[in-house]
Amino acid sequence: MSSITSMRNISVANYFLHAVLHNAEAKGLDPNQLLMDAGISKELLKQQSARIPAVKLGKLQTIVTRAMKDEFLGYGPGRYTLGTWNNMCYSVINCTTLGHALARYCRFYQMFEWGLQPYFEINDDEARLIVAPSDQEYEYQNYAYELVMFNLHRFSSWITQQHLPLIAVNLQYPAPEHAAEYRHLFLGQPVYFNQPRTEMIFHSSLADLPTKQNEQSLHRFLRHPNLVFLIQQYDEKSWTAQVRVIINKSLINTPGIEDIATQLYLHPQTLRRRLAQEGTSFNEVKTQCRHDTALYYLGKSTLSIEQIAQRTGFSEASGFTRAFKTWTGMSPQKYRQHL
Secondary structure, eight states: OOHHHHHHTOEEEHHHHHHHHTTTGGGTOOHHHHHHHTTOOGGGGGOTTOEEEHHHHHHHHHHHHHHHTOTTTTOSSSOOOTTHHHHHHHHHTTOSBHHHHHHHHHHHHHTSSSSEEEEEEEETTEEEEEEEESOTTSOOOHHHHHHHHHHHHHHHHHHHTSOOOOSEEEOSSOOOTTTTHHHHHTTTOOEEOSOSSEEEEEEGGGGGOBOOOOHHHHHHHTTSHHHHHHHOOOSOOSHHHHHHHHHHHTSTTOOOHHHHHHHTTOOHHHHHHHHHHTTOOHHHHHHHHHHHHHHHHHTOTTSOHHHHHHHTTOSSHHHHHHHHHHHHSSOHHHHHHTO
């Protein structure tokens, strides 16, 4: 599978579909029409275990943002009018280090008298990106914090052209049912709930990372920023990412953990332990690769279910169908009908 395909077959949990649409109806918009405009069936909203291709979620978020005329998707007492994000990006693009860019990023959003405001602090060996409400009386929903934190982390990764490694992602609220998704949301970084404040912590030395973008690359990025954030993949060094790359290259004959460990010059038990330290397992990574690849190919109407089964590592279509029902609660045929 090509690197482009492996990027575009990434999927996200159904929770994020609901989160993007959460405030649309209250603003007089028709959620079903928004879904239709993004090429997503409303039936997928009912399938709690369903996953959505990241490409389509990115398109939906863009559609909802423009329809609401609010880059914060209705999650605050006021609006971030269209163009706010672009202006922030242009204000930081000539910064030479990550720390300089983050400090200016935070100062930009601190100019607003309302909203969730980011703060950048460096103390000894740790740098912190703290997200706090400017108005303590307004009750922000969890996704509001997630949206700000997600954008901060992905923007940091984009401007340095590498996934920013974090010591911790701390969230103030209790772990939700979909808590396992948060490690994927923050690119495999450790996530902790019920913490004193919402923040991301990383080694202070990373603040000196040079920025690797310019106004020309920013112009390209701003055409589809939501999509870039959802599918961005740089030279990822985590064991999970390395295993995923190997599996995606040979899904038709998926190698076992022993073969992959050999390619990574590790003992199989060592690889298992390192994946566990990153909050996952070999079977989870393999299943996610198969699942995401299946969603990608189901959008290709010229491929039969039998062909998709083979491309996702199943010897028979019946085995693929059973697995797909376990993943999404519906058959691949039904899922394709709802695309």
